[in-house]
Amino acid sequence: MYSQKVMEHFKNPRNMGEISDADGVGTVGNPVCGDMMTIYIKVKENRIADIKFKTFGCGAAIATSSMVTELAKGKTLEEALKITRGDIADALEGLPPVKMHCSNLAADALHAAIEDYYKKKKR
Ligand code: FES
Secondary structure (H helix, E strand, O other): OOOHHHHHHHHHOOOEEEOOOEEEEEEEEOOOOOOOEEEEEEEEEEEEEOOHHHHHHHHOHHHHHHHHHHHOEEEEEEHOOOOHHHHHHHHHHOHHHHHHHHHHHHHHHHHHHHHHHHHHHHH
């Protein structure tokens, strides 16, 4: 039921971990399944220079976290804000319908981390 790409990212997650001096941090959760995801970003010259994630959740949540870090790394903040739930699911060669919300979590966590960065910068 999972694509090979999902299985591969689940078994070998990219950019897993924490950035202690992150410029932006975004945490989101899904109250229905109880899964939680945090994305940490380091920003240099308006680009995502480094990105890591910590996810307490299902296999698809781990695979979507891993994929969103790959999609966002090196992108400008404006480009990263345009990464959608659909982009993440497509890059993973699809998700089962009951697991589509896991990609929502990944996109939302990325966007929350970028918004956190903007907020901190304004202060
Ligand atoms: Fe909820 Fe995967 S089952 S994020």
